[in-house]
Amino acid sequence: MSTTIDVSVVPTRQNSHSEKCHFIPCDINFDGEANVSDFFNTTISRSTEAEQQIETETLTAVFRGRPLKGIEISIPSGYTGIVVKDPVTRTTDDEDRCIIATHSFDRFNFWNLDKVPTSDDSLQKGFQWVDIASALHRPIVDDTTEDLSQRSIKGQ
């Protein structure tokens, strides 16, 4: 089977149309529409904290009575966040699959349980891969440097 993602209907980040997404620190055993604006967005409050002259906006919210602390994270440049939907219910695993991107976002709220997000959180550290991957896969264009390094390896 193969899987394709149809992104034709979703605006890219240049169109700057952005949906609000939340990354919640728990597994919610539910798929479908939920009343986020009434029950979640109403609990969000913002405060600005200045630490070592760097002002950061931290957010607080509540889910099921538990305290969440969050920050807004931007999707790394060159990437777009998408929300996908599988329009067909398949009966076997062998069928080809086409899922459709329905919404896009260029930033989202990242929430921790009762802990202010830091750069040590695995999600934020995960974004480091974006830079490393692009460095690893970047084509080497400068021939002269390559020759020099080759030479040094060969001891010339």
Added chain:
Amino acid sequence: MDQLQYEANRSKNCLNLIESSVSERLQSEPCWLGVDEAGRGPVLGPMVYGICFSPIADKEKLTELKFADSKTLSEEQRESLFSQINESLHMLGWMVEILSPTYISTSMLSREKYNLNALSHDCAIRLIQQALNRGVNVSEVYVDTVGDATKYQAKLQDIFPNISITVSKKADSLFPIVSAASICAKVARDQAVKNWKFQENISLEEPDYGSGYPGDPKTKKFLEESFDKVFGFPSFVRYSWSTASQIIDKKGVSVLWEDDDDENENKGTPTLTQFFNKKDCKPELVRNRFFTQRQLHHVTSL
């Protein structure tokens, strides 16, 4: 009582202080101060802590005002006594702190559980400190106990060594200054509950949620009707009450938190032979720590 500031934040995770003016006499003459709370038991709405203070020289006059435990009074009687308090601000002062239901839930359901007794003690301490900050000459403090009276008294005495502290059961009927504090707290709680505006678009058959006590059929009905299977309840509800959590467990979609594992771990001691079993590991498939620490996985199918 002007609760405007509180009303703006009622769904938020916060504390709000409302206070009367403090006359000069309360700053110059030694005062006694009463502490009491309202709305500790209900599953709905905020909990309110109140303090009231007055010159010790006026103890007799205060008795004439015929304060009694707020629970034995009707709402009208409480309202009228509260107006009397406000007409007597030359010899009385009060402060209340409103602990939003969300503040109660999030405190009790935080990573480090903050129990209701500790939360109540801290609130009483904050209020006494606030009175001192306002220049009130506090020399005696009377508190209706929460938890063990002896331990509570020792805790307060330790924090305020220059004040004579009395913590006792039923202080609200023994000391008129505590009765006055209980009236301030109860009036504030009633007002907060009555004026509650739901930020959530919930449709109720009848907007009557009863006393807020878990046993009240009207309260039970409200909890059932306002329930959302994903989010739970409106922010009016204290999630940390077993009445609320039982409904969530029964009717809500299941939610697993990262700290849920802690409680389920250590179930059953491993047998000795388990330590000798070869672990099912294939070293060639172990990913670099860079990826495992960041929880990065290969996605080959969706």
